[in-house]
Amino acid sequence: MVHKFNLERPLEEREESVLGALVYEFINTGKPVGSRSFVQKYSFSISPATMRNIMVDLENMGFLMQPHTSAGRIPTDLGYRFYVNSLLDNYDFSHRDNVQVNEDLLNNELLLDKLFLSVIKMLSFMSKYAGIILTPRSDFAVVKRIELILLDNNDVLMILVARTGIVMTKKVSVSSNLTQDELYEYSRYLSTELSGYSLNEIREGIFDKLRAEKSIKMGKDIALDIAELALSETREAELSIEGIENLLKIPEMVQEERLSSLLNIIEEKNILKKIMEKIVENDGVKILIGQEINETKVSGCSMVATSYKISNKKVGAVGVLGPTRMDYEKVVPLVDYSGKIISDYLTKMSM
Amino acid sequence: MVHKFNLERPLEEREESVLGALVYEFINTGKPVGSRSFVQKYSFSISPATMRNIMVDLENMGFLMQPHTSAGRIPTDLGYRFYVNSLLDNYDFSHRDNVQVNEDLLNNELLLDKLFLSVIKMLSFMSKYAGIILTPRSDFAVVKRIELILLDNNDVLMILVARTGIVMTKKVSVSSNLTQDELYEYSRYLSTELSGYSLNEIREGIFDKLRAEKSIKMGKDIALDIAELALSETREAELSIEGIENLLKIPEMVQEERLSSLLNIIEEKNILKKIMEKIVENDGVKILIGQEINETKVSGCSMVATSYKISNKKVGAVGVLGPTRMDYEKVVPLVDYSGKIISDYLTKMSM
DNA sequence: ATTAGCACTCTCTATATATGAGTGCTAATA
DNA sequence: TATTAGCACTCATATATAGAGAGTGCTAAT
Numbered sequence: 112m113v114h115k116f117n118l119e120r121p122l123e124e125r126e127e128s129v130l131g132a133l134v135y136e137f138i139n140t141g142k143p144v145g146s147r148s149f150v151q152k153y154s155f156s157i158s159p160a161t162m163r164n165i166m167v168d169l170e171n172m173g174f175l176m177q178p179h180t181s182a183g184r185i186p187t188d189l190g191y192r193f194y195v196n197s198l199l200d201n202y203d204f205s206h207r208d209n210v211q212v213n214e215d216l217l218n219n220e221l222l223l224d225k226l227f228l229s230v231i232k233m234l235s236f237m238s239k240y241a242g243i244i245l246t247p248r249s250d251f252a253v254v255k256r257i258e259l260i261l262l263d264n265n266d267v268l269m270i271l272v273a274r275t276g277i278v279m280t281k282k283v284s285v286s287s288n289l290t291q292d293e294l295y296e297y298s299r300y301l302s303t304e305l306s307g308y309s310l311n312e313i314r315e316g317i318f319d320k321l322r323a324e325k326s327i328k329m330g331k332d333i334a335l336d337i338a339e340l341a342l343s344e345t346r347e348a349e350l351s352i353e354g355i356e357n358l359l360k361i362p363e364m365v366q367e368e369r370l371s372s373l374l375n376i377i378e379e380k381n382i383l384k385k386i387m388e389k390i391v392e393n394d395g396v397k398i399l400i401g402q403e404i405n406e407t408k409v410s411g412c413s414m415v416a417t418s419y420k421i422s423n424k425k426v427g428a429v430g431v432l433g434p435t436r437m438d439y440e441k442v443v444p445l446v447d448y449s450g451k452i453i454s455d456y457l458t459k460m461s462m
Numbered sequence: 463m464v465h466k467f468n469l470e471r472p473l474e475e476r477e478e479s480v481l482g483a484l485v486y487e488f489i490n491t492g493k494p495v496g497s498r499s500f501v502q503k504y505s506f507s508i509s510p511a512t513m514r515n516i517m518v519d520l521e522n523m524g525f526l527m528q529p530h531t532s533a534g535r536i537p538t539d540l541g542y543r544f545y546v547n548s549l550l551d552n553y554d555f556s557h558r559d560n561v562q563v564n565e566d567l568l569n570n571e572l573l574l575d576k577l578f579l580s581v582i583k584m585l586s587f588m589s590k591y592a593g594i595i596l597t598p599r600s601d602f603a604v605v606k607r608i609e610l611i612l613l614d615n616n617d618v619l620m621i622l623v624a625r626t627g628i629v630m631t632k633k634v635s636v637s638s639n640l641t642q643d644e645l646y647e648y649s650r651y652l653s654t655e656l657s658g659y660s661l662n663e664i665r666e667g668i669f670d671k672l673r674a675e676k677s678i679k680m681g682k683d684i685a686l687d688i689a690e691l692a693l694s695e696t697r698e699a700e701l702s703i704e705g706i707e708n709l710l711k712i713p714e715m716v717q718e719e720r721l722s723s724l725l726n727i728i729e730e731k732n733i734l735k736k737i738m739e740k741i742v743e744n745d746g747v748k749i750l751i752g753q754e755i756n757e758t759k760v761s762g763c764s765m766v767a768t769s770y771k772i773s774n775k776k777v778g779a780v781g782v783l784g785p786t787r788m789d790y791e792k793v794v795p796l797v798d799y800s801g802k803i804i805s806d807y808l809t810k811m812s813m
Numbered sequence: 814a815t816t817a818g819c820a821c822t823c824t825c826t827a828t829a830t831a832t833g834a835g836t837g838c839t840a841a842t843a
Numbered sequence: 844t845a846t847t848a849g850c851a852c853t854c855a856t857a858t859a860t861a862g863a864g865a866g867t868g869c870t871a872a873t
Contacts, residue, residue, distance in 0.1 A: 145835050158847050163836070181835050181853040224575065258609055262627050270621060270629060276613050278621060278631045355706055356728050359721060370710060377707050496866050509816050514867065532822040532866050 118172060127197075129155070129165050130174055134186045134194035138436050141363060143183030188401040188435070191413070195398045195439050202396075202443055226277075226456075227351065230429060234449055235354025238442050240433030242353045243416070245387035247426035249279065249346035250311040257301040259294040259337065267294065269341040275421075275457060281341040287333065297334035305338070313342055350384045352377060352432065364434055369411040376409055376432075383432075390416045390428040396447045401435050411435050415442045417450035421457045429453060469523060478548075480506070480516050481525055485537045485545035489787050492714065494534030539752040539786070542764070546749045546790050553747070553794055577628075577807075578702065581780060585800055586705025589793050591784030593704045594767070596738035598777035600630065600697035601662040608652040610645040610688065618645065620692040626772075626808060632692040638684065648685035656689070664693055699778065701735045703728060715785055720762040727760055727783075734783075741767045741779040747798045752786050762786050766793045768801035772808045780804060 122130070132153050136144050146162040149155075155162065166184050169175045174190040177183070186194070224246070231242030252273040260268040262282065267289070271279045304321055305313060318339045322332060355377060358364050364373060376382055382405050390397055399414040415437070416430025429449050431442050473481070483504050487495050497510040497517065506513065517535050520526045525541040528534070537545070575597070582593030603624040611619040613633065618640070622630045655672055656664060669690045673683060706728060709715050715724060727733060733756050741748055750765040766788070767781025780800050782793050 143835090147835075159835095160837095160847055160849095161845085164846085167837080177836085179854055180837095182855075183835065256611055258621070260607055260623050266627075268623065268627055268629075270609070270623070272611050272619065272621070276617075276619055276633065278619075278629065280629045282627065356725050359710070359725060365716060365721065370716065374707050374710060494866090498866075510866095511816055511818095511868095512814085515815085518868085528867085530823055531868095533824080534866065 122172075126165055126169060129162070130169055130186075130190060130193055131197060133166075133169075133175070133184065134190055137185055138438060141436060143178055143185050145183035149183075188403070191400045191435060192403075195400070198439055198443065199396065199398065202447075227429075227453075228353065230449060230453060231351060231353040234429070234431060234445065235357055237445055238431045238433065238438075239357050239360075240431050240437065240442070241355050241358055243383065243387070243414075243430055243432050244351050245384065245391065245428045246349045246351070247421075248348045251309060251421055251424065251426050252277065252279065253307065253309045254302075254305045254313070257298060257305060257338065259298045259301070259334075261289060261291045261294055264288055267337055269337065271342075279346070281344075283337055283340045285333070285337060289333070293330065297331070297337070300331060300334055301338050310342060310345075348384070348388070348427065350380045350387060352380075352383075358433065361434055363436065364411065369434075372408065372410050373412065376404070376412060379408075382408065386414065387416065387428040387430070390430070391418045391425050393418055393428075396443050396450075398439065398443070413437050413439075415439065415446045417446050419450045419453040419457070421454070426457075427453075473523075477516055477520060480513070481520055481537075481541065481544055482548060484517075484520075484526070484535065485541055488536055489789060492787060494529055494536050496534035500534075539754070542751045542786060543754075546751070549790055549794060550747065550749065553798075578780075578804075579704065581800060581804060582702060582704040585780070585782060585796065586708055588796055589782045589784065589789075590708050590711075591782045591788065591793070592706050592709050594734065594738070594765075594781055594783050595702050596735065596742065596779045597700045597702070598772070599699045602660060602772055602775065602777050603628065603630065604658065604660045605653075605656045605664070608649060608656060608689065610649045610652070610685075612640060612642045612645055615639055618688055620688065622693075630697070632695075634688055634691045636684070636688060640684070644681065648682070648688070651682060651685055652689050661693060661696075699735070699739070701731045701738060703731075703734075703783065709784065712785055714787065715762065720785075723759065723761050724763060727755070727763060730759075733759065737765070738767065738779040738781070741781070742769045742776050744769055744779075747794050747801075749790065749794070764788050764790075766790065766797045768797050770801045770804040770808070772805070777808075778804075 133144050133149065136149065136152070146159040146166060150157065150159050150162050157165075166175060169190075170177070170184065173187060174193060175184040176187050178185060227244050227246050231244045234242030252271070252275070254271060255274045255276075256272040258270040258272075260270065262268050265284050265286070265288075267283050267285055269281045269283060271281070273279065305317070308317060318335050321335055358373060363369060386399065386404060396415060396417045399416070401410055401413065404412060404414055411434060412432060413435045414430055414432050416428050418425045418428045420426060430446050431437075433442070484495050484500065487500065487503070497513040500506075501508065501510050501513050508516075517526060520541075521528070521535065524538060525544060526535040527538050529536060578595050578597050582595045585593030603622070603626070605622060606625045606627075607623045609621040609623075611621065613619050616635050616637070616639075618634050618636055620632045620634060622632070624630065656668070659668060669686050672686055709724060714720065737750065737755060747766060747768045750767070752761055752764065755763060755765055762785055763783060764786045765781055765783050767779050769776045769779045771777060781797050782788075784793070
C-alpha cells in the first residue's frame with residue numbers, strides 16, 4: 112500500500128467494487144457517473160436507489176464528489192488514489208513483455224542527453240501524454256579515458272569518456288602556453304591515474320594524493336590542475352519534458368484553470384525536479400495524483416514515475432505527466448518498462 | 463521589398479499611414495479597430511466618416527477585413543504583410559546594440575545541441591513566443607582531431623573534435639579484435655591525415671586516395687575502414703522548438719481552430735523544417751505570415767526567422783514562432799541579433 | 814473631397830423558460 | 844434490516860427575447 116487511508120471503517124467489498132468501477136468509468140468517459148446508467152452498464156444487481164445510497168456513503172468518506180448538486184459523481188483525488196493503489200497492488204512487475212517499445216532507438220545514443228531525450232519522446236508518443244525525465248548528476252560516471260585537446264593558446268578541451276561510453280566535454284582556460292604534444296602526454300597520464308574512479312571519488316582527494324607522489328614529473332602538476340578544474344563542476348541533474356502538445360489535445364486540460372496549472376508546472380521546473388528527486392529514492396512505479404504533486408499549484412494533473420539505476424544505484428527518474436483522468440492501466444507498465452530499459456542499458460554499458 | 467503587391471493602383475500616402483497605424487493598433491490591442499476612437503487616438507485630422515471611406519478602400523484592396531458587418535477592421539495577412547515590409551525596409555540592421563542578450567550563456571557550450579538549445583530558450587524567453595532553430599547538417603564540420611576508443615571487444619567509439627571545438631561521437635562495430643594501443647596509433651594517423659578537411663570533403667574520395675598511398679602500413683587500412691564507416695552517416699539537420707508554453711498564454715491562440723493549427727505545426731515538424739530550410743538560403747530577417755507558412759495547415763501563426771553562417775556559408779536558421787498578431791517590432795531585432803551571435807560564435811570557433 | 818447625420822447591423826449581456834439527467838428523501842417491501 | 848419504488852427537487856444546458864453599445868454604410872449638405 113502506497114497510501115494509508117484514514118477511514119472510520121473499512122470499505123465493504125461491494126463499496127470497493129463500485130468505487131473501482133466508477134473511477135474506471137470516469138477515466139474512460141470523462142463524464143460524471145450517474146446511478147441509473149452506471150448500474151445498467153456494469154450489471155450491478157442492485158437498483159439505482161441502492162447505488163445512490165452507496166454513492167452517498169463513498170462521498171461522505173471522501174472518495175467521490177459531485178460537480179453540482181444534481182449531477183453524477185466523479186472521483187476525488189482520494190478516489191483516484193484508491194483506484195491506483197489496487198492497480199499497483201495487482202500489477203505484476205515481472206510481466207512487462209506486452210509493452211512494445213523500440214529499444215533499438217537507444218542503442219546508438221552515446222550522448223547522454225540524446226539518449227534521455229529519445230526515451231521521453233518515445234514515452235510521450237506511446238502514452239499520448241507528456242514524458243518527463245530527471246537526468247543523473249554526473250557524479251556516477253566512472254572514468255575510462257581522458258583526452259586533452261588544444262583549442263587555442265589558452266583554451267584546453269577536456270574530453271571525458273565514461274565507462275558507459277558516454278562522452279562529456281568541458282572547456283578550461285589555462286594561463287601557461289601549452290603544446291598539443293604536452294597535452295598528449297598529460298592525457299595519457301590522467302587516463303592512467305584516473306581511470307576506474309568515479310567523478311565522486313576523484314573529487315574526494317585523489318588530486319592531492321597524486322600531487323604528493325614522488326615520481327611526479329615536471330609538468331604533471333599542470334595536468335592535475337587542468338583536470339581538477341575541469342572536473343570541479345558537478346553537472347546538475349536536469350529535468351526535461353517532451354510532448355506537451357499531447358496534453359493540449361485533451362479537452363479538459365485546455366481550460367482556464369487547468370491550463371494555467373499546467374503552465375505553472377512546466378515553467379517552474381523546480382517543482383517537478385524536487386518531486387522527481389524524491390522518486391529517485393523510490394522503488395517501483397509511483398503515482399502522484401493532483402495535490403500530491405504540489406499542494407497549491409497543481410490541479411487536474413497526475414504523474415506516473417519510477418527511478419532508474421546504474422548497477423543497483425538509483426541515479427535518476429523517468430515518468431509521464433498527464434491529466435488526473437489518466438489511463439493509469441496503460442501508463443504504469445509503460446513507465447515501469449521504460450525505467451527498466453534505461454537501467455539495463457546504462458548498467459550494461461558500465462560493466 | 464520582400465513581397466510585391468499586385469494592386470490596381472498604388473496606395474496613397476494617407477492610406478499608407480492609416481494602414482500602418484491600424485495594424486500597429488491591432489497588434490497592441492487585439493480588438494477590431496473602429497473609425498471614431500481610432501481617429502481620436504492617432505490624431506488623424508480627418509473625420510470618422512472619412513476614415514471609414516479610407517477603410518472601405520483598404521478593405522476592397524484586401525488589406526483589411528471585418529470580423530462581422532458592424533465591427534471595426536482587422537488586418538488581413540496581406541495587411542500584416544504591408545506592415546512588416548515597411549518595418550523591414552526601415553530596419554537598420556547595423557543598430558542591434560539595444561538588444562540585450564546574454565551571450566555568456568553560449569560561451570561554454572561545446573556540444574552543438576546544447577548550444578542551440580540555449581539560444582532558442584533565450585529567444586523564447588526574450589520574445590515571450592516560441593523559439594525555433596534548424597541545426598546545421600554535420601557536413602560543415604572541419605576535422606581537428608580524431609580519437610578512437612575501445613569500448614569492448616567489437617565496439618569502437620570515435621570522437622571527432624571539430625575545428626569549432628564541437629565534439630561529435632559515433633559508435634562503430636568492427637569484426638576484428640583490436641587493442642587500445644592499436645587504436646592510439648590509428649587515432650594519430652587519422653588525425654594527421656584528415657585534420658583540416660571538412661566531412662564533406664572527406665566523403666568525397668579521401669579514403670580511396672589514402673588507401674592508394676604506398677607508405678600505408680599494415681593495419682592502417684583498418685583505421686581507414688573504421689573512419690569511413692563512422693563518418694558515412696550525415697547528421698541530418700534537426701528542428702527544435704522551445705517555449706511552446708508561451709504561446710499558450712496568449713488568449714487568441716488557445717481557441718479551437720488556432721490551437722489545432724498550432725498543434726499541427728508543432729507535431730509535423732517537417733513542415734517547419736522545410737520552411738526553415740528555405741530560410742537558410744535567405745539573407746536577413748524574413749517574416750512569414752499565416753498562410754505564407756503553409757497554405758492549408760496554418761492560420762493565426764507567424765514566423766520571424768533568419769539564417770546563420772559559419773564563415774559566410776549559411777548553414778542553419780533560427781527564429782521565433784508566434785501569433786500573427788505578433789510584436790514584430792520587438793521580435794525582428796531579436797531574431798536578427800540571435801542569428802548574428804550564432805554566426806559570430808561558430809565562425810570565431812572555426813578560425 | 815470631406816463631413817454631419819441617421820438608420821441599420823451585429824455582438825454582447827441579461828433575463829426568462831423549458832428540458833432532462835440525476836439526486837435526496839420517504840415510505841413501502843422482502 | 845437492507846433494498847427498492849416513487850416523487851419532488853436541483854441544476855446545467857439550450858433556446859428565445861430584449862436592450863445597450865459600438866460601429867458601419869449611405870445620403871445629403873458643405
